[in-house]
Amino acid sequence: MDLMSGVAITKQIYDLLQTIKEGRDQKLVSDAAGNLSEKITALQMLNTELSGFYHSECQKTMKLSQENSKIKMFISNIEHYALHKTPAGSITYIPKDTPDNEVPLYYACAHCYQKAIVSMLQPDKRDSGFHMLYCPECKNKFKQSLIPLKSPNMPNPFRY
Structure with missing residues (x-):
């Protein structure tokens, strides 16, 4: 999944909530509630995946920052x-x-x-x-x- 999928799922959740809110037919409300549950699960999975990517990128950034500091220190001592x-x-x-x-x-x-x-x-x-x-x-x-x-x-x- 990607960020655009998350946006699409969020739009679908909004539409399902509108259907539930305005629905007078019990079958239509039940179907919308079931779809809503599926979409919320998909959104939670996307959130977990994005959280993992964010954590991974933070670690890479920290490692690169440490390597950069090490190189700068070595360059200052090389003379x-x-x-x-x-x-x-x-x-x-x-x-x-x-x-x-x-x-x-x-x-x-x-x-x-x-x-x-x-x-x-x-x-x-x-x-x-x-x-x-x-x-x-x-x-x-x-x-x-x-x-x-x-x-x-x-x-x-x-x-x-």
């Missing part, structure tokens, strides 16, 4: 970060210099950053001779730096 290549070659973001270095240096995940999320990379297990970082949000891993080899006087345990 505080710069692309950075770790010593091992991974691409991340780092905060730009702040006055008096009040924010400690940290790496932000480039993958999450593209989705308007600033996720601080965390230390991970060493892997293939590199210090590793991982993103707690998307679980990507980044090579931070090469693990230095032992001093030349010490034997390399990885050499056979």
Whole structure:
């Protein structure tokens, strides 16, 4: 059903009420009362459907408003970060210099950053001779730096 159906049903209800009000014939009044009951039920169903549509649209509007706020906040913060290549070659973001270095240096995940999320990379297990970082949000891993080899006087345990 749509809004025009609701208008049509309302007109039919009005006509049936006029028939009942002006009716002198009991059969005609009974038939009109039965039709009136059907039309009222149809109108109630339309009202329920419209109420559901209204609630759904309100939820969509609220969600879009929240996403819009999130995007605006990210855009206002984006100027505080710069692309950075770790010593091992991974691409991340780092905060730009702040006055008096009040924010400690940290790496932000480039993958999450593209989705308007600033996720601080965390230390991970060493892997293939590199210090590793991982993103707690998307679980990507980044090579931070090469693990230095032992001093030349010490034997390399990885050499056979």
